[in-house]
Amino acid sequence: MFNTSQEVSEVFYSVIGGVVLMIFLATIFILSIIRYQNKERKYHDEKKALNDKFSKTLLQSRLEIKEQTLQQIGYELHDNLGQVASLIKIHLNLLSFEDEDTAKQEVDNIKELTKQLIMDIKQLSISLNSERVVQLGISKGLEFEVEQLKKIKNFQIKLTKPSEFPDIDSNTTIILYRMIQEILNNTIKYSKAKRISIDVTKTEKKLTLVFNDDGIGFDLKNKLKEGGSGLINLNTRARLINADFKIKSKIDEGTTIIIEVQL
Amino acid sequence: MFDFTDIIYYILLLSAIILSLIAPKDHFRGLIYLRILLIVGFCSELSVDLINSNYKAVHAPPSPIHYFYIPFEYIMLSVFLKKYLKVKLVKTLINFSFIIYVLVALYFSIFYYSFGKDYPGIIYNFGIGFLIIWSSLLLFNLEFNKKVKLIQLPIFWICTAIIILYSGVFFYNGVYNYLVDARTELAYKLRRNINLNLNFIFYILLCYSFICSIRHKKSAKSSTL
Structure with a gap:
């Protein structure tokens, strides 16, 4: 089968070489896995940091929006709803039943103002309600x-x-x-x-x-x-x-x- | 009966067994399978060496014990690796591989090797192929705590040990039986050079993995204190 000791040596070193090569490839493979896992970890860490930053900014923006919304409510209550309510109060104070026609006119005015007040409250609630905003698109x-x-x-x-x-x-x-x-x-x-x-x-x-x-x-x-x-x-x-x-x-x-x- | 390299081999194997017994079970999933495998491996290796003690090492015949130990080793290591795998498909494939492997091992043991004609290289290589695949998949999909580095994980060293040992043995197994027939002394020389050295690396890595788990337990304990 093997005639000379040289042939035996060739087989011996070929097999040893093959095994060493396989182990070398396995080692390269394992090192690649380590590199891949490290990259994966780095990527996840960066992603998490970005997500954290995004969540923080989102929260900050939400707080700002909330603050602005409260300001808007204050503004609407004072400049719009408050004015209409005051007008209703004035009309109610002026309401006199001595003259039936004038009284009827005043009640109609109050009705109209109340209707406007209800409409304004409704529109304000639509404008401020985030769920409603999502529904509306x-x-x-x-x-x-x-x-x-x-x-x-x-x-x-x-x-x-x-x-x-x-x-x-x-x-x-x-x-x-x-x-x-x-x-x-x-x-x-x-x-x-x-x-x-x-x-x-x-x-x-x-x-x-x-x-x-x-x-x-x-x-x-x-x-x-x-x-x-x-x-x-x-x-x-x-x-x-x-x-x-x-x-x-x-x-x-x-x-x-x-x-x-x-x- | 035993030469110097055999003694080193048994010392390393025994060290791995002792460290596996010291390693904390709660910090090491599936440790029980490794413990069983190492103890059975030690007993079977010792039995083979004792049975063959009457023969000159070069002419020792293949032992029937290998026909039972090799499938057992495959099943134990696969069950152990399965404990760490998260992908359901791979887990199912491992379960499926048990049936295929046992059937293939039985077929070759009965009809090809007749339980002792030759060393069961084909059966061994069949399992090795699967084990390298499972270990590679596990390493790629390994999920671990951010506080721990990959190289501090026991499972990383076990997978590394499996891949290195078996990638070397796989190549050598293919020509082993042929060389035993053609050049017994050459086959024996190669076995001493390849199999023993690769087993040294395997058991050293295995020991290191157990040390990692012991260290991990200690650091976890000190951090809770």
Whole structure:
């Protein structure tokens, strides 16, 4: 079978070499597993850190939104609901049954004011209730906000939007809706605009909302230098929902705000 | 009867048994299977050596004990590895492999080796293939506590030991029986060089895995204190 000792040696070293090679490959394989597991661990650690950071920012934003919501409630109660309730009280004080026609007129006025008060409370609750916002969705929510603003009649407001809206998760819907509310509130409060337009467009990859007004505008750099917490908050919230947030504004040239939500 | 390398082999095997008995059961899933395997392994190796003590080492015939020990070893190691696997499909495959393995082992033992003609290399290699697959899958899917490093885990060293021992033995087993017939002395020389050295590595790694579990228990104890 094996004629010479050289052939025997060849077989011996071939087998030994083969075994050593197999063990070498096994060792490489084990080292790769260690590397893979370490990478996996690093990836999970980074993912967890990002998730923690995201949760922290989300919580902070929620607290800010809550604070703003409370401010809005205070504002609505004082400037709107409180006024109507005061008017009802005045009408009730003036109510006299000496003249039946005048009394009837006054009761009708009170009825109308009470109806308005109930409507305002209902609309305020819709506007503030996050669950309701999720149920309505961004499309209906925008319509609702625009309808509310139209009642003010100090400016023209125009909404252009696609017939179908993409499905957006509840967290994104709430944050986006609150951003829309804040942008519109700021526009009404500070811009002195006569015309406001909201253009919504949708592609396969993103949903774009463009808010444009012809108001007094502002200097973005100065605003940010002064603190501009409202703008910073809007930007933080946009990042939370994986959206791009851009502002273009110049003094006396109005403001354009663009939100691009990645789908 | 026993030469120096045999004595080292038995010392390492005995050390592994002792450390497995010291290792904490609650910090080492499936430890009982390793304990049983090591004790049975020690007894069977000793029996084979005692039975063959009348023969010159080179000419010792294959022992029928191997025909029972090799399937037993496969089942014990597979059951042990199964304890750590999380994927249900792999667990089912391991269960299924027991039936296949026993049937294959029986078939080859009866019809091919007649329980003693040759060393049951095919039966051994069949189990080795499966064990390397299970160990690799386990290492890839190992889930562990973030406070512990991978190399501090006993199961990591056990899988490493299995992969290194069996990847070497697999290659050698293929030619062993052929060489026993063709060149008995060469086969014996190779067995001494490969099998014994790989077993040394295997038992050293096994001992280290038990030490890891003992250390782990101590550190867990001190952290609770």
